[in-house]
Amino acid sequence: MLTVGDTFPAFNLKAVKPGPAGLNLKDPFVDISNESDAGQWKVIFFWPKDFTFVCPTEIVAFGKLSGDFADRDTVVYGVSTDNEFVHANWRIHHADLKELTIPMLADIKRELSAACGILDKKEGVALRATFIVDPDGIIRFASVNDLSVGRNPQEVLRVLDALQSDELCACNWNKGDEFLRPAA
Template sequence: MLTVGDKFPEFDLAAVPGGPEGLKGDFVQISDKTDAGKWKLVFFWPKDFTFVCPTEIVAFGKLAGEFKDRDTVVYGVSIDSEFVHLNWRLHHEDLKGLQIPMLADIKRELSTALGVLSPAAGVANRATFLVDPEGIIRHVSVNDLSVGRNPQEVLRILDALQSDELCPCNWKQGEAFLKP
């Protein structure tokens, strides 16, 4: 699995755009070059039309504005196609207002390149990557398929990384940094 300090792999995936545009059925291509020069949060969920996944996707979507305020784009990814993503958005009440794009890794190329594909389940694990503007992975976490993430914690980690300071345990934006 790729980890902190590694270069995030190149990718070019079809996606359902976020916001109202995503409900129209017009797909877009999103690549590693899209939103160049910005921080990226790339998170994977195992499959559409499941139970834990929409809770996470909605929670990340609700924080999209806070990530944007930090010059960070949010990409959600699964092994499902863009057509399945669209159908899920259209038929799941909580996903209709989703503000982030849903990327389709149907060939499992990105999840394989990152090393987050579960061989037993054939789907991506619940992996989360924070990638800096130079394309370097600065944070990675992976949860078991049955356990959802805490998007607020990902935002806290992003704040700490962007501070370029030494941040103690449980540090939050606005608190004092450590002085060596």
């Protein structure tokens, strides 16, 4: 699996547009690449499969925080190995995903998931991996959960705040807390 300090892989994937545009069946898709949103931080999170149980809870939670991420010059991309048509259908038929404010990227060839090293060996789907990538394309945070355990998007936001502070941050540090200062 790629880790902190590695360059996030190049990619170019079809995505379901965020918000109401993603529900417009005449034009629901957009291409998103590693060069999209240049100069911004990126949170890229992967989920195993659409139409499952744990995945929508995470996707919705990331979506609800999209404004908080945007306030930090950060875009959020959600990715799975399902295709863009499956993503669009899921958005249309899942009440909690209808107003989703982040794009859903389709890694149907599994190229990005494989390049990140996060394909489940048994199931062949993406693990619940999360990457925070700085504006230079360098991974600054990486985590992965078992397929059965959802992650905490609020914790990802907390870590982003710490990374963007460029300071020493203690365990459980939150934005506005004191930074650690080495003794002189």
